[in-house]
Amino acid sequence: MRHTISVLLENEAGALSRVSGLFSARGYNIESLTVAPTEDPSLSRMTIVTYGSDEVIEQITKQLNKLVDVVKLLDLTEGAHIERELLLIKVNVNQPAVCDDLKRMTDIFRGRVIDVSDACYTIELTGTGDKLDAFIKAVNPKLIVETVRSGVSGIARGNRTLRT
Amino acid sequence: MANEAEILTGAEILVRCLEQEGVEFIFGYPGGSVLHIYDALFTRDHANKIQHILVRHEQGATHAADGYARATGKPGVVLVTSGPGATNAVTGIATAYMDSIPMVVITGQVPTTLIGNDAFQEVDSVGITRPCVKHNFLVNDVKNLAMTMKKAFYIATTGRPGPVVVDIPKDITAHKTLFAYPDSIELRSYKPVLSGHPGQIRKAAELILSAKRPVIYTGGGVVLSNATEELTQFTRLLRYPITQTLMGLGAYPATDKQFIGMLGMHGTYEANMAMHECDVLVAIGARFDDRVTGDVKKFCPHAKIIHIDIDPSSISKNVRVDIPIVGDVKHVLIDLTKEIRDSGRSPGEDALTQWWAQIHNWQEKHCLYYDRNSELIKPQAVIETLYELTGGDAFITSDVGQHQMWAAQFYKFDQPRRWINSGGLGTMGFGLPAAIGVKLAYPDRPVFCITGEASIQMCIQELSTCKQYDLPIKIICLNNRYMGMVRQWQEMFYDKRYSHSYMDALPDFVKLAESYGHLGRYITKPEAVRSALEEAMAIQDRLVFMDFITDPAENVFPMVAAGKGQHEMVLSPLSPQTPVERELA
Numbered sequence: 236m237r238h239t240i241s242v243l244l245e246n247e248a249g250a251l252s253r254v255s256g257l258f259s260a261r262g263y264n265i266e267s268l269t270v271a272p273t274e275d276p277s278l279s280r281m282t283i284v285t286y287g288s289d290e291v292i293e294q295i296t297k298q299l300n301k302l303v304d305v306v307k308l309l310d311l312t313e314g315a316h317i318e319r320e321l322l323l324i325k326v327n328v329n330q331p332a333v334c335d336d337l338k339r340m341t342d343i344f345r346g347r348v349i350d351v352s353d354a355c356y357t358i359e360l361t362g363t364g365d366k367l368d369a370f371i372k373a374v375n376p377k378l379i380v381e382t383v384r385s386g387v388s389g390i391a392r393g394n395r396t397l398r399t
Numbered sequence: 400m401a402n403e404a405e406i407l408t409g410a411e412i413l414v415r416c417l418e419q420e421g422v423e424f425i426f427g428y429p430g431g432s433v434l435h436i437y438d439a440l441f442t443r444d445h446a447n448k449i450q451h452i453l454v455r456h457e458q459g460a461t462h463a464a465d466g467y468a469r470a471t472g473k474p475g476v477v478l479v480t481s482g483p484g485a486t487n488a489v490t491g492i493a494t495a496y497m498d499s500i501p502m503v504v505i506t507g508q509v510p511t512t513l514i515g516n517d518a519f520q521e522v523d524s525v526g527i528t529r530p531c532v533k534h535n536f537l538v539n540d541v542k543n544l545a546m547t548m549k550k551a552f553y554i555a556t557t558g559r560p561g562p563v564v565v566d567i568p569k570d571i572t573a574h575k576t577l578f579a580y581p582d583s584i585e586l587r588s589y590k591p592v593l594s595g596h597p598g599q600i601r602k603a604a605e606l607i608l609s610a611k612r613p614v615i616y617t618g619g620g621v622v623l624s625n626a627t628e629e630l631t632q633f634t635r636l637l638r639y640p641i642t643q644t645l646m647g648l649g650a651y652p653a654t655d656k657q658f659i660g661m662l663g664m665h666g667t668y669e670a671n672m673a674m675h676e677c678d679v680l681v682a683i684g685a686r687f688d689d690r691v692t693g694d695v696k697k698f699c700p701h702a703k704i705i706h707i708d709i710d711p712s713s714i715s716k717n718v719r720v721d722i723p724i725v726g727d728v729k730h731v732l733i734d735l736t737k738e739i740r741d742s743g744r745s746p747g748e749d750a751l752t753q754w755w756a757q758i759h760n761w762q763e764k765h766c767l768y769y770d771r772n773s774e775l776i777k778p779q780a781v782i783e784t785l786y787e788l789t790g791g792d793a794f795i796t797s798d799v800g801q802h803q804m805w806a807a808q809f810y811k812f813d814q815p816r817r818w819i820n821s822g823g824l825g826t827m828g829f830g831l832p833a834a835i836g837v838k839l840a841y842p843d844r845p846v847f848c849i850t851g852e853a854s855i856q857m858c859i860q861e862l863s864t865c866k867q868y869d870l871p872i873k874i875i876c877l878n879n880r881y882m883g884m885v886r887q888w889q890e891m892f893y894d895k896r897y898s899h900s901y902m903d904a905l906p907d908f909v910k911l912a913e914s915y916g917h918l919g920r921y922i923t924k925p926e927a928v929r930s931a932l933e934e935a936m937a938i939q940d941r942l943v944f945m946d947f948i949t950d951p952a953e954n955v956f957p958m959v960a961a962g963k964g965q966h967e968m969v970l971s972p973l974s975p976q977t978p979v980e981r982e983l984a
Binding site: 244245248249252253256260290293294297298300301303304305306399 | 525526529530533534535537539554586587588589710711712714715716719
């Protein structure tokens with residue numbers, strides 16, 4: 236089953252490679268991994284999307300907790316939570332019809348055109364992975380120049396938090 | 400804060416930190432990146448009590464520090480240079496990591512300005528060691544050095560112990576700052592749990608008391624936790640059979656009647672059968688290693704399992720357990736024993752009597768049988784004789800292979816920290832340098848290195864270190880001219896195709912030992928074994944290398960072949976009681 240795990244860890248050189256090294260050394264799956272410092276600059280927060288049997292997920296959380304740099308972790312999948320991902324997509328718009336179509340589609344998906352050139356629009360879109368997939372599917376694949384996705388950031392709903 | 404407020408260089412600070420930690424020995428080898436540190440050791444020599452032991456290869460330094468740590472319970476300290484110094488140390492670091500041995504390894508690094516430039520003797524030591532350390536540090540400011548050393552010792556020695564690497568760039572060792580060593584330390588991200596959960600302990604006590612066919616299975620965690628006394632009380636109170644892993648030997652006295660031998664791939668018939676048939680398994684400081692479980696699908700099929708371990712990730716990693724208790728073995732055993740005593744209940748008498756009768760029946764197999772009338776030296780006989788002559792009270796280090804298994808089977812360890820071997824990683828070359836660490840810690844105690852002609856050659860250079868520091872270790876080389884365990888597997892599973900397991904072009908070990916300034920003995924006849932060992936033991940002030948020419952065809956039995964269940968053992972084909980192909984209902 237797919238799990239989204241939030242990890243609070245010391246913002247130190249090498250902390251990220253300890254986590255990624257753990258996943259590769261023990262053969263765990265990793266679908267996406269995002270990380271950035273928190274409002275407390277001594278801490279980083281990481282969102283890991285992984286999948287595996289209950290036994291494997293249990294080992295993943297234990298092994299992560301065992302890393303000396305990991306302060307705390309929370310398996311978001313155990314409760315209600317929100318996931319968001321950012322997509323930047325560059326689309327070829329050399330025909331006016333394509334232009335209008337794309338603009339309409341972007342509005343429907345509540346995205347924004349954030350860069351315009353003679354040949355290309357760049358669109359910004361946030362949402363769940365499924366929503367981003369749907370948007371990409373809706374665009375004529377011949378017109379897609381490039382895409383970049385941030386990987387998932389997650390947070391629990393309500394009072395459930397991950398804090399020191 | 401300690402009251403030394405002086406402006407010191409990084410190198411001087413490092414030496415002061417080691418003094419503050421009460422370090423007795425540093426096992427090391429100098430080189431460019433650690434020259435400042437070696438200079439600080441030299442100039443501080445008059446004042447400190449730290450003795451530097453110069454090894455002949457960095458692998459030797461790590462194994463020696465490891466042996467010291469295993470024998471004493473104190474952290475071993477290693478100092479090596481950057482690049483090849485660090486990479487040579489990796490095998491020893493991984494060895495300590497697999498067996499949870501506390502160690503602080505200081506590696507030199509190129510100056511911070513050169514890091515990443517492919518500088519001379521530069522290697523990413525933190526990156527290379529990351530998967531085989533408990534934690535590691537790269538020191539990037541001299542102001543952080545003392546605190547980093549404090550953290551390193553704290554992390555290495557607490558919780559589930561393990562090696563910690565501190566990588567120090569050369570320029571940091573020259574920079575100066577005010578030295579202050581913290582008395583204590585707290586890390587928000589690292590808080591080992593000591594006491595077990597009371598609810599879990601209560602449940603465990605309940606299950607233990609209701610057992611009809613119980614087995615206590617203990618491992619290296621009992622040794623690391625110094626919980627021998629607590630384990631002995633617990634086991635004697637219950638009168639249950641106890642088996643130990645290779646790493647756990649000595650934590651419970653092997654001569655006690657409740658001890659049913661080592662378990663696992665080369666464990667006793669009775670221990671493995673008892674595991675297979677038990678209804679309650681109490682696992683204490685053991686990690687269900689594949690060499691213990693055999694095929695996990697066939698492991699302890701009737702048992703409810705209680706698992707006490709300080710490392711949550713050890714629990715339910717290989718085998719699902721019913722009652723996990725996370726905590727330090729010593730603390731948990733005290734609480735668990737109290738819980739059982741306070742309950743006023745005792746184990747069911749009839750069931751236990753029946754269970755012991757069954758175990759005694761299994762013991763009748765005499766699974767450790769070997770031919771005592773052979774005209775060749777049997778390796779088992781050498782170890783049995785050594786056991787008799789030393790009264791079971793020597794420190795025994797070993798390398799890896801058949802000789803290691805025979806030592807574990809035939810030397811009955813009654814005390815912990817006497818049996819020093821590489822269990823998890825299985826590192827050939829471990830035995831001799833480990834014996835150096837043990838002998839330095841206990842100069843007045845007998846220290847034997849049981850090895851083979853293949854293993855000993857992997858760190859033979861340390862004979863020179865033994866000479867330099869006058870360490871009268873006794874080396875027992877069970878020389879069968881083969882990598883014995885490889886040969887055994889090839890014989891049993893590869894249709895006797897002995898691919899590259901024959902040890903050709905062996906040195907004359909007697910002359911080799913003598914060339915290093917030691918004594919060498921060549922023993923070829925069974926009747927000469929006892930007198931050779933007696934003679935070596937009588938020589939108090941010299942290292943003696945005993946080259947025993949043993950039966951090359953001897954194999955280790957019992958054996959659970961890889962992928963088989965623990966009850967599917969092969970016994971010695973020569974045994975009068977074999978073959979045993981017993982499938983129990």
